[in-house]
Amino acid sequence: MSQASIIAIGNEILTGHTVNTNAAYLAGKLLSIGVSVVSDHTVGDDINRIVQTIGLAAGEADFVLITGGLGPTEDDLTRQALAKYLDAELRLDSGLLKKIEEMFESRRIPMPANNKLQAYLPSGTSAITNNIGTAAGISAKRQGKSIFVMPGVPYEMKQMFEEFILPQIEKQAGKNGGMLVIRKLNCFGAGESKIAEMLSDIADRKRNPQINYTVNYGVVTIHITARADTLKEAAKLADADAELISKRLGSLVFSTGGQTLAEVVGRLLTAGKKTLAIAESCTGGLLGSMITDIPGASRYFTHGWITYSNNAKITELGVPAELIEKYGAVSEEVASAMANQAKKRAVTNYAIAITGIAGPDGGTAQKPAGLVFIGIAGPAGVETKRFVFTGNRTAIRISASTTALNALRLKLQID
């Protein structure tokens, strides 16, 4: 199995101001093609330390992946450090300079002189295209080891890694054998320990495949990691476990290909040619944002109301004022009315309504922060449930939105 080492560069990571999520992302992607990460390192903006760390990483791995320090300012030292490590000079790459100039032109911004620095590369290395920003990546080789440098900004790094670097590593690493296949099952509706209990017979650490869990705001992801000599054998092992677990957990599992709840709901709506409207109060647009984050959402999603004030609920959705007066805006009655009215006004097949108290303020003994009513209106009428979510404002808002999506998913799977 080929090995990789990851280096993150930047004082801001060492000072604790930025959590380095790049390393976990890269490790996951590398594992999926059978490359294991043996170490990762973070160094500040210090040229000698960077050179030393590149040497260490190249000593213990076949692939060295470096992120950060490619910006146009004086604290960006990665290209200089790489040149020093390679014992090469920095040279202006005129093709690269042209690309950077064109990027500024297309944005109609004059190019600052500093950005010219980003067109320099250590001789003997090549540039990796950055489709989003001005910092090109760098691809280098030394003593049989491959070194790839990427920007530290996560979305620039990811696009570059997936489009250009991952395929190259896959090609080079493929020959080393020992393949690994990971399947992810996303579940909603039971906690990690409950699910682990249901799968305790396949929990042994020495078993192949191995079962791991991660949790993210109520979504429990089961990672099935299978190892075998060939990709095909590993896939067979992983798929057998995926099937076993899916059968046992039933409707708790909402996706086996890594899809989010919003994606699954979108697919179900598209397949059934159904449409959706939403009415949000405490989530304030978050549910809509999750739904419309999926490309092509306009096929099924048409209308949303963020009725944050009581008045908005009355004038925009037509919720009876007396209902709010009698039961309060955070009540089963108002949630039901919001869902019914949204469906009626938008003329859709389904509507979701959320009303609650996101906190930290605004709660009472009877109606604490975290209390949320979720209504789902469908062809057969409206169904509204009461929840009390825990955690801070962000956690309560995310839990409310994902729980609402899951409720619609379950309804769509039956309808």
Added chain:
Amino acid sequence: MSQASIIAIGNEILTGHTVNTNAAYLAGKLLSIGVSVVSDHTVGDDINRIVQTIGLAAGEADFVLITGGLGPTEDDLTRQALAKYLDAELRLDSGLLKKIEEMFESRRIPMPANNKLQAYLPSGTSAITNNIGTAAGISAKRQGKSIFVMPGVPYEMKQMFEEFILPQIEKQAGKNGGMLVIRKLNCFGAGESKIAEMLSDIADRKRNPQINYTVNYGVVTIHITARADTLKEAAKLADADAELISKRLGSLVFSTGGQTLAEVVGRLLTAGKKTLAIAESCTGGLLGSMITDIPGASRYFTHGWITYSNNAKITELGVPAELIEKYGAVSEEVASAMANQAKKRAVTNYAIAITGIAGPDGGTAQKPAGLVFIGIAGPAGVETKRFVFTGNRTAIRISASTTALNALRLKLQID
């Protein structure tokens, strides 16, 4: 200034299944007592690699902080590796064993045989109390360098670090003097390189304070790191730079205390007793979600419309159908109408409207993915601007939302 190096141990971090938040936490805490982190490393459950990394870390820092690998199972190798590094034998610490036995007794669980392993320490080292779990920490010294080993579980690590280790490091490091203060300035409206150009005279890496930049979807954060003998002196230096930079960058700086654009807009609206409504198309609720993520947003935010379909724009907001027919839904005219109508319907002081093409599909040569019109309606009428954002769907939607918030901020600062 004293220096520290951090080592995280565990395969689960290297496989990307767990994001290492311990390092950022430790770095922040250490900085607050004037100890700077010069490197951090992550290694898998491999005894030789762990020994090698401890050696590297001790070579570059005064304090080595190790987390993880103290558990009772076969993949926990940190105590063995530390013993090897120190050239010491592992010895049973009977006091420690008693504590572990008592912990199981108090939980009324029989102690598994494995847990006895956690009572072994390299000779010459001492145990650090763990008030929460069975894995005691280890404190060691070699050649004047201090090594501290803690459990990897964040809440056990934090409790042990804050109660026992941090005070000890503070005492030892205190003699070396050197305190550190960091100020963050958030900017919007110019790129990192443009801002760096405007501050090139204070960019020198050897200057005190030091200036660093990070970028997140158009928000450029300037980190001012000042060092001095006392906290007071360091704060004075950092504040002087913050004032200098704020003056020079003018309205590009939107916060000096780490506040987000949505927080700043919320404060301005609250201070002026103004109200806000929004109408979103391509952002689909994301702008609303940002606004309502701020506690107390109900003081100024009342109404939002997610008019994703053309029909929703017509029936809910009252945008004239002819306008959409003539100019298209993604146009200056429709953005202006959406903003005006939202303000009128909601009876607020301000309204933001966003209409655009988030991509990846739906674009044309005349109207490419990334094209977004943002309208701001206020007391003096509506102002609408055209933008072409780059990046994927997520990046375009975030850029559109933050740019809209920034446009409102600038208007509120003048009005």
